[in-house]
Amino acid sequence: MQITSINNPKVKEWCKLKLKKYRDLTNLFIIENEHLINEAKKNNFLKETIGIDESLNPDYLITKEIMAKLSDQKSLPNIIGICYKLPQKEIGNKILVLDNLQDPGNLGTLIRSSVAFNIDTIILSDDSVDLYNEKVIRSSEGIIFNTNIVRTNLTSFFNNLQNKYPILITDVEKGENIKNILPLKKFILVIGSEGQGVKEEYKKYATNFIKINMNEACESLNAGVAGSILMYEINEAYHE
Amino acid sequence: MQITSINNPKVKEWCKLKLKKYRDLTNLFIIENEHLINEAKKNNFLKETIGIDESLNPDYLITKEIMAKLSDQKSLPNIIGICYKLPQKEIGNKILVLDNLQDPGNLGTLIRSSVAFNIDTIILSDDSVDLYNEKVIRSSEGIIFNTNIVRTNLTSFFNNLQNKYPILITDVEKGENIKNILPLKKFILVIGSEGQGVKEEYKKYATNFIKINMNEACESLNAGVAGSILMYEINEAYHE
Structure with a gap:
């Protein structure tokens, strides 16, 4: 799916995940760069991907302008992911x-x-x-x-x-x-x-x-x- | 000495020290907060102090606006210092x-x-x-x-x-x-x-x-x- 407007409701929803409050409410968080996305996918925590590069086959294709709003980094990543928060397991030794x-x-x-x-x-x-x-x-x-x-x-x-x-x-x-x-x-x-x-x-x-x-x-x-x-x-x- | 104008030549000189190029040219650098200033003074590397709080007795008393230009931190320090670069000694073991x-x-x-x-x-x-x-x-x-x-x-x-x-x-x-x-x-x-x-x-x-x-x-x-x-x-x- 392609998104070109910075006012798209999906973009607003993703942007909110920059705040702890909304991460807590939704149980979701943002990850940046491919290595992290691969790790999340391998461990079944990846909900969806958002990218500016069609060849990476993201679930949502967005503009650089939108990526600049979502990313925390100066040099923009080609792809970011939305992840489910990790379960808290029993404590060990x-x-x-x-x-x-x-x-x-x-x-x-x-x-x-x-x-x-x-x-x-x-x-x-x-x-x-x-x-x-x-x-x-x-x-x-x-x-x-x-x-x-x-x-x-x-x-x-x-x-x-x-x-x-x-x-x-x-x-x-x-x-x-x-x-x-x-x-x-x-x-x-x-x-x-x-x-x-x-x-x-x-x-x-x-x-x-x-x-x-x-x-x-x-x-x-x-x-x-x-x-x-x-x-x-x-x-x-x-x-x- | 009191400085209130952001265009004062001294202010411009200090500002330049945020760049490596000017630190290398002048052999000076900026330090923030009192603990560092005390350490620099104790070791004879302190050239001058610049502050917004008169009670700390800085060499230059400046405005908050100027401090915001000089400081690297979100919460403004009361005093900063200009230091001489450290000498490079013989290598050890x-x-x-x-x-x-x-x-x-x-x-x-x-x-x-x-x-x-x-x-x-x-x-x-x-x-x-x-x-x-x-x-x-x-x-x-x-x-x-x-x-x-x-x-x-x-x-x-x-x-x-x-x-x-x-x-x-x-x-x-x-x-x-x-x-x-x-x-x-x-x-x-x-x-x-x-x-x-x-x-x-x-x-x-x-x-x-x-x-x-x-x-x-x-x-x-x-x-x-x-x-x-x-x-x-x-x-x-x-x-x-």
């Missing part, structure tokens, strides 16, 4: 909790690392950046289709699970070297926001305060890096 | 080489991690993002004032040093686990660009191809994360 993570790039990075280091569940606090934000989807490089990510209230999450898992909370001051408490077959690893770290109100749930061994001249690592190194270390000890 | 790194956030992240994991020299290829890009400076969190970063042509760099250091190049396919070649007291660790990895033309300089142990379901890690984990591992082995 190797859990990464993200408390108030705001940077979309950091979330995408941590999702990639979580797959690399065998995390089976990511818990995203309800005040974190939206998983379906275009920048998160892009920086995760399509790996979201192979993960289990649950958005929830952390207080009830910790209350439910506090005696069932060791809960590891990063703390640069009172933390001990992560290596000292390994191996762990089952854990909840909590990473805080970029500026503040893990919220004080959650520290009472900690079984262990942990940190990464480093030169003190560096006040803190980037949140994506810190989380990734911790996941890496836990995974290394598990396999040794 | 623990060297991180960044080949064609384009993402300013990744560069800032890698600079922070390099200080955390005791790298003494960063070599930035001349086709990488500019070190003095506002986003790099911001994501490095002021740590640039405590590092030695040299921008240079990588071919001549490798030609000069190829028999003097082990040269470690990341390669997901033919790389061996970084742990197998540790400890190293002296090394050149090469990290490639976000999409392509290390350029083919540099692979002939490799003493070792290395990789990070991970689940193959993840095709690649974020460049900032991969580099940070490798620096972390090398640093851990050195201290053990």
